[in-house]
Structure formats: C-alpha cells, structure tokens
Amino acid sequence: MNCIKCGREIPEGELFCEVCAMPSAAPVKEAPEPKREKKPKKQRVKKPVSRKTVRRLRTALVISILLTLAVCALAAYGFRLYVERTEELRIREASVTLREKEADNRDRQITELKQELSEAEQTIRSLEEDLKRAQAEADATPKE
Ligand SMILES: [Zn+2]
Numbered sequence: 001m002n003c004i005k006c007g008r009e010i011p012e013g014e015l016f017c018e019v020c021a022m023p024s025a026a027p028v029k030e031a032p033e034p035k036r037e038k039k040p041k042k043q044r045v046k047k048p049v050s051r052k053t054v055r056r057l058r059t060a061l062v063i064s065i066l067l068t069l070a071v072c073a074l075a076a077y078g079f080r081l082y083v084e085r086t087e088e089l090r091i092r093e094a095s096v097t098l099r100e101k102e103a104d105n106r107d108r109q110i111t112e113l114k115q116e117l118s119e120a121e122q123t124i125r126s127l128e129e130d131l132k133r134a135q136a137e138a139d140a141t142p143k144e
Helices: 051-140
Strands: none
Touching: none
C-alpha cells in the first residue's frame, strides 16, 4: 500500500507512513462492522416447546415451590424456638432479679437488726453503769 500523501510505500501492518507520518488508510478500510448490527437477531424461528420440556419445567416449578415452603416452615419453626427461648430467658432473668431483691431485703433487715442490737447493747451497758453507780452510792452512804 502507498502513502496517500507522499506516495511512498508503507509496509503492511504499519499505521503511519515512515517518511511523512501520514496515517495509513488501512484502518479505515477495516471497518465493515456496522453492517453486522443491522441483522435483527429476533427473527429466529420460534421452536415449538416440546412436551418433555414442559414437563421438566413443571417439575422444576413444583420442586422450587416445595423448597420455598420448606424454607418458610423452617424459618417459622426457628423463629418460634427463638421467641420461646427468649421468653424463657426473660422469665429466668426476672426470677433471678426477684431473688436478688429478696436477698437485698434480707441484708437490709439484718443490718437493721444489727443496729438495733448494738443500740440495745449500749442501753444495757449504760444501765449496768447506772447500777454500779447506784451500788457505789449505796455502799458510800453510812448504814443506819
Ligand atoms: Zn508519506
């Protein structure tokens, strides 16, 4: 092929002229692709669907419906289990809280009783002191 500008020969496969750097005309000629797109692909003749295919499709549909139902049933069962377990845990937690509250109450009662006991001990001690003092006074007073 020759250069369209300077007329010198361009080796095949070269995109530009070696002398004047003019692009070779080759790539322009290699573009007949748009014609291919004009062929409509949808004109293929529709094959009649065989009964075998219909039967196979129907079986696949039934199987997929059954699978969906099975998955739904499993999900429902799992959800119920989850709810039941959650309820159980909540009840257990509540009873634990109740027991803790009871224990707290008992602790408070014990503390109160201890306080009362120490108060009573103090009273006893002061009463004992009073008694000793009274005895001492009785001893000190001369007997008639
Ligand atoms: Zn050239």
